Amino acid sequence: MTALTVDQMALVKATAPVFAEHGATITKHFYQRMFAAHPELKNVFNQTHQKSGSQPETLARAVYAYAANIDNLGVLGGAVTHIAHKHASLNIRPEHYPIVGRHLLGAVVDVLGEAVDQPTLDAWTVAYEQLANLMIGVEAKLYESASWSGFRPFKVIRKHVESDEITSFYLAPADGSSAGGFQPGQYVSVTRFVDRLGVDQPRQYSLSDAPHGKWLRISVKREAARGEAEPGHVSNLMHDGVGAGTVVHVSAPMGEFTLDRTPSTPVVLVSGGVGITPMASMLATLVAERSDRAITFVHACRNTRVHAFRDWLQGIAAGHPNVRRAVFYEQVSPQDRCGIDYDHEGRIDLARIESIALQPNADYYLCGPVAFMREQRDALIARGVDAARIHTEIFGSGML
Structure with a gap:
């Protein structure tokens, strides 16, 4: 891995204001570029967040924070951990990072044109490689400690209406093995094929029961249409099309928002x-x-x-x-x-x-x-x- 020089670090930090001003435009174009070249990645990224613009805006903020703190990445520790858990829940792997890097840097050039000189682009290339290696390392540890790898088939053994909006799904491994453990507060990703989009879509749902190995329980809110926002694709599919006996594919539990069970304090x-x-x-x-x-x-x-x-x-x-x-x-x-x-x-x-x-x-x-x-x-x-x-x-x- 090539190390960032002091001059390159200064170049990256100096471009942070550019992402504050143009970041959302760059990241929206990035996703368009990447999906055009790799349509299979639509199965990984939440297409509702793409349409609403929340995903490009989130990425723009993350890139800005990285650039602004390139000389003191320790302050990003909490954000890195949070994103790494999200990535691991979605089965983001090392081979995805070169694809993202190629199209993200390409989007920067497409949007900013001659405002990006070669030394700046070179600096960002090394900076992205540094970030990718950081994320890959954190995610590798999460995968090593996970109960299973990738998405695993689970069968719905019970469906229970909790309220007018929320329904619980009890999920047991389709092969009859243990459901594994987790930390209370963690979530799993569940994928469903969305006909309207023509792709699988993952959604993350908090686990809502104690860990005991018999099943995993998720409790899903039906997301209704609000204003210009469409109704939730996956939540409505879960409520209307998933019942006892249905097989869904589930990621290993992830998430850093967990209950500390060691103290005796309130x-x-x-x-x-x-x-x-x-x-x-x-x-x-x-x-x-x-x-x-x-x-x-x-x-x-x-x-x-x-x-x-x-x-x-x-x-x-x-x-x-x-x-x-x-x-x-x-x-x-x-x-x-x-x-x-x-x-x-x-x-x-x-x-x-x-x-x-x-x-x-x-x-x-x-x-x-x-x-x-x-x-x-x-x-x-x-x-x-x-x-x-x-x-x-x-x-x-x-x-x-």
């Missing part, structure tokens, strides 16, 4: 909407391990109709003195029972539940829409919680 799980899925796994694991940690489960949703795992959570809280819950309904309906289905009306407000949510030395796990997590994180920090004790999960695109 744990507070805060979720919004479908963000309840990894929290259900964390709570189920703590209960299965008969943990005596003080556990607070805080959840927000609209009302009973969309409240997944409602009866299960009621039973856990009633049967385990160390588990307390605080459920907020934003749109209470006449059939919703205060004190049974929910505890508070409105959005999550930590001021109303400080006595159970703010615990000394507690670890906080947040999952839900980005704005929701930002709001809860800010509220916790404002109340003196150490930011290092606040852990968040981010859904959506995050792939280089």
